[in-house]
Amino acid sequence: MKNxxxxxxxxxxxxxxxxxxxxxxxQAAYRPNLNALCRKSICGLMDPVGPGIRSGSDTSHxxxxxxxxERYYNGRGPFEALGxxxxxxxxxxxxxxxxxxxxxxxxxxxxxxxxxxxxxLSRAVSMEIEDVKITVKSGTEHRAAIVMHGxxxxxxxxxxxxxxxxxRPMEIRPLDKKAEKTARILxxxxxxxxxxxxxxxxxxxxxNQGLMPANEILIRxxxxxxxxxxxxxxxxxKAACISGTPLIKGICRLAGMDIINMDNLxxxxxxxxxxxxxxxxxxxxxxxxxxxxxxxxxxAGHDRRPDIKRSVIENVDSAISKIINxxxxxxxxxTGDHSTPCNLGDHSGxxxxxxxxxxxxRSDNVMLFDETSVRNGSLRIRGLDVMKIxxxxxxxxxxxxx
Amino acid sequence: MKNxxxxxxxxxxxxxxxxxxxxxxxQAAYRPNLNALCRKSICGLMDPVGPGIRSGSDTSHxxxxxxxxERYYNGRGPFEALGxxxxxxxxxxxxxxxxxxxxxxxxxxxxxxxxxxxxxLSRAVSMEIEDVKITVKSGTEHRAAIVMHGxxxxxxxxxxxxxxxxxRPMEIRPLDKKAEKTARILxxxxxxxxxxxxxxxxxxxxxNQGLMPANEILIRxxxxxxxxxxxxxxxxxKAACISGTPLIKGICRLAGMDIINMDNLxxxxxxxxxxxxxxxxxxxxxxxxxxxxxxxxxxAGHDRRPDIKRSVIENVDSAISKIINxxxxxxxxxTGDHSTPCNLGDHSGxxxxxxxxxxxxRSDNVMLFDETSVRNGSLRIRGLDVMKIxxxxxxxxxxxxx
Numbered sequence: 001m002k003n004x005x006x007x008x009x010x011x012x013x014x015x016x017x018x019x020x021x022x023x024x025x026x027q028a029a030y031r032p033n034l035n036a037l038c039r040k041s042i043c044g045l046m047d048p049v050g051p052g053i054r055s056g057s058d059t060s061h062x063x064x065x066x067x068x069x070e071r072y073y074n075g076r077g078p079f080e081a082l083g084x085x086x087x088x089x090x091x092x093x094x095x096x097x098x099x100x101x102x103x104x105x106x107x108x109x110x111x112x113x114x115x116x117x118x119x120x121l122s123r124a125v126s127m128e129i130e131d132v133k134i135t136v137k138s139g140t141e142h143r144a145a146i147v148m149h150g151x152x153x154x155x156x157x158x159x160x161x162x163x164x165x166x167x168r169p170m171e172i173r174p175l176d177k178k179a180e181k182t183a184r185i186l187x188x189x190x191x192x193x194x195x196x197x198x199x200x201x202x203x204x205x206x207x208n209q210g211l212m213p214a215n216e217i218l219i220r221x222x223x224x225x226x227x228x229x230x231x232x233x234x235x236x237x238k239a240a241c242i243s244g245t246p247l248i249k250g251i252c253r254l255a256g257m258d259i260i261n262m263d264n265l266x267x268x269x270x271x272x273x274x275x276x277x278x279x280x281x282x283x284x285x286x287x288x289x290x291x292x293x294x295x296x297x298x299x300a301g302h303d304r305r306p307d308i309k310r311s312v313i314e315n316v317d318s319a320i321s322k323i324i325n326x327x328x329x330x331x332x333x334x335t336g337d338h339s340t341p342c343n344l345g346d347h348s349g350x351x352x353x354x355x356x357x358x359x360x361x362r363s364d365n366v367m368l369f370d371e372t373s374v375r376n377g378s379l380r381i382r383g384l385d386v387m388k389i390x391x392x393x394x395x396x397x398x399x400x401x402x
Numbered sequence: 403m404k405n406x407x408x409x410x411x412x413x414x415x416x417x418x419x420x421x422x423x424x425x426x427x428x429q430a431a432y433r434p435n436l437n438a439l440c441r442k443s444i445c446g447l448m449d450p451v452g453p454g455i456r457s458g459s460d461t462s463h464x465x466x467x468x469x470x471x472e473r474y475y476n477g478r479g480p481f482e483a484l485g486x487x488x489x490x491x492x493x494x495x496x497x498x499x500x501x502x503x504x505x506x507x508x509x510x511x512x513x514x515x516x517x518x519x520x521x522x523l524s525r526a527v528s529m530e531i532e533d534v535k536i537t538v539k540s541g542t543e544h545r546a547a548i549v550m551h552g553x554x555x556x557x558x559x560x561x562x563x564x565x566x567x568x569x570r571p572m573e574i575r576p577l578d579k580k581a582e583k584t585a586r587i588l589x590x591x592x593x594x595x596x597x598x599x600x601x602x603x604x605x606x607x608x609x610n611q612g613l614m615p616a617n618e619i620l621i622r623x624x625x626x627x628x629x630x631x632x633x634x635x636x637x638x639x640k641a642a643c644i645s646g647t648p649l650i651k652g653i654c655r656l657a658g659m660d661i662i663n664m665d666n667l668x669x670x671x672x673x674x675x676x677x678x679x680x681x682x683x684x685x686x687x688x689x690x691x692x693x694x695x696x697x698x699x700x701x702a703g704h705d706r707r708p709d710i711k712r713s714v715i716e717n718v719d720s721a722i723s724k725i726i727n728x729x730x731x732x733x734x735x736x737t738g739d740h741s742t743p744c745n746l747g748d749h750s751g752x753x754x755x756x757x758x759x760x761x762x763x764r765s766d767n768v769m770l771f772d773e774t775s776v777r778n779g780s781l782r783i784r785g786l787d788v789m790k791i792x793x794x795x796x797x798x799x800x801x802x803x804x
Contacts, residue, residue: 013764014764015762015763015764016762016764016765024764045780049802050787050790051781051783051787051790051791052787052789052790052791052792052793052794052795052799053790053794053799053802054794054799054800054801054802055801055802055803056801056802056803056804057803057804058803058804059802059803060803069802069803073802073803076803076804079803079804080804083804341764343762344797346801347801348794348795348797349790349791349793349794349795349799350444350764350794350795351780371764372764372766372767372780375766375778375779375780376778380780380782
């Protein structure tokens with residue numbers, strides 16, 4: 001049995017870049033170590049969720065870890081909250097929220113003048129109602145997430161957000177009988193938060209400056225925190241997550257993995273690359289499965305910066321040297337969670353290269369690890385296939401039949 | 403966002419032909435434009451419905467347009483009727499029918515001596531019963547289709563066709579309670595049509611000539627016209643169909659597309675090839691999605707004529723030059739709806755080549771567009787994946803997750 005390191009370079013897949021004379025960032029990168037791994041790998045292309053599906057990091061990580069997004073991805077709220085680093089537990093209900101400006105009962109600006117910092121407001125409106133704890137956490141600008149924690153909650157409630165301006169915030173309605181408590185508490189929360197926000201010093205100061213007060217929280221995107229089957233129970237793998245990205249850490253924590261804290265884990269382009277792989281090398285002695293998420297590739301894609309994407313990949317390539325001599329004991333999987341082509345500045349539905357690298361496996365003899373070269377490999381898979389292949393190649397899967 | 407042209411060469415896929423020293427018609431064709439598109443494409447093989455499924459044009463077009471045949475293909479009747487150019491609406495029930503010869507209550511010939519023209523008879527037996535309009539339309543030889551239009555109809559009725567000779571035509575039985583009205587009206591229709599047919603001049607003339615009269619309509623293959631979700635509602639694509647083939651036009655009309663009328667659109671081998679692509683070039687300015695069906699390739703396959711199939715492909719190749727310079731604004735998809743190998747003279751379950759061609763996408767660098775060369779591309783997909791990939795590559799798909 002081998003231990004498994006799953007390296008996900010977020011948004012790895014790309015399109016041809018004119019800066020690189022039609023090469024992708026991965027093709028343009030100096031990547032001797034990734035190529036060396038490729039030569040000892042079974043490789044190919046993977047559709048993280050399905051062909052042409054333009055998946056997010058949330059749905060694609062669920063899929064790659066073997067949790068069907070169709071089953072587990074119900075509503076954006078919980079993943080928005082995880083992305084803000086909030087603690088969520090099965091049975092919690094979470095929402096996306098906007099700070100908005102309401103006057104005479106009408107929403108005049110759904111973004112409260114794109115207010116830049118609402119942290120104090122979010123602290124002020126976090127409260128308990130009945131036996132439910134409501135936590136509000138601010139995101140960027142006017143955005144926030146709300147988590148309800150307590151017994152008997154349901155995500156079957158309507159939005160209060162009218163989704164356009166010059167309309168009234170709507171009363172939250174239960175969409176079935178079991179959601180009555182949740183709707184009642186949310187309406188009470190909205191009423192109380194209005195009182196708090198209208199007289200909050202931050203808003204009074206804004207009004208004195210002629211700025212719109214953020215005096216209403218508009219709620220949408222209700223979702224039940226998914227009860228992911230424990231990763232260990234499912235795969236018999238003691239698992240750890242190394243990531244600087246709250247969303248990824250949140251998903252891995254929901255799956256019951258240990259979340260590794262270490263210095264300078266930023267989730268940014270200036271990542272602690274060598275530290276991450278040193279840590280992985282060390283952890284591989286006591287964990288069966290280590291997932292590493294490198295966010296810089298995705299950030300560079302969103303920022304339309306192929307030069308930065310290339311340099312992130314080169315940093316990873318250099319740092320991965322810490323583990324590439326462990327292939328007798330390790331199965332190293334390298335892939336992306338989706339494509340974030342620099343020419344689009346956003347996720348696309350294109351597949352990503354993937355390789356399963358180890359000693360004593362049937363190698364595909366592909367010489368270069370990139371989007372086009374791995375087409376000559378033997379895999380044309382979906383995210384949901386990854387864990388099955390990983391278990392098989394690490395000599396851990398149970399026989400199906402006899 | 404790019405607009406999309408989906409070119410379906412009906413029955414495109416083929417097997418090696420001795421006439422071409424083992425090449426397929428597509429491989430044997432001079433096709434510089436299709437090959438040029440291929441070099442700028444993401445390509446591969448597609449199973450229109452699924453691996454090994456020997457699909458018809460109806461099931462495969464449904465699948466390629468994203469309508470699962472499993473869900474929407476219920477009974478041959480509606481598609482037979484669409485193929486005859488009949489107008490059908492959701493809620494209508496349609497049937498396949500045979501003109502037969504019945505004597506003393508027994509079916510003596512299910513094809514009424516392979517009668518060649520039944521158009522007058524079909525007009526004579528089209529009628530209204532209660533609040534239901536029954537339209538009969540003749541196909542080739544003894545074949546016909548029947549459409550019932552009116553409220554409260556059901557396809558859950560048995561056949562009147564005994565499916566063999568020397569048996570009595572059967573009474574139509576309702577297979578559930580909701581089908582009682584439909585069965586009652588059909589039995590009434592059969593009774594009345596017998597009276598009309600037995601004294602119709604066409605049949606009297608046939609009897610005088612010693613030919614079998616077509617004095618009974620045998621009914622089978624009941625199917626409810628599928629309520630296809632509107633193509634625009636589903637994909638936010640304003641869509642047009644260019645095809646000379648009634649079945650394809652019918653399916654596209656059911657999906658709410660505009661059906662383009664133009665001169666010399668024959669649906670035959672002698673098609674108005676250049677006119678079609680000139681029209682597509684023009685329509686691409688106001689439509690988001692244009693589907694073109696070229697029927698000649700399929701006809702040549704059924705006729706076991708690889709030479710004709712090759713020449714149809716060469717005509718398409720020449721005509722497609724009208725749009726291949728639009729790849730900055732267009733995504734051009736070229737494929738077949740199924741294989742109609744000339745050596746079989748009928749559809750096979752083999753996959754078809756497919757390419758998604760545009761500028762600024764991740765090209766697979768495959769040099770030739772044909773059944774074997776595209777295996778080096780990155781796609782190994784099913785018909786139901788096509789629209790997802792098309793939306794993604796035209797930068798139109800919504801993100802699944804964040």
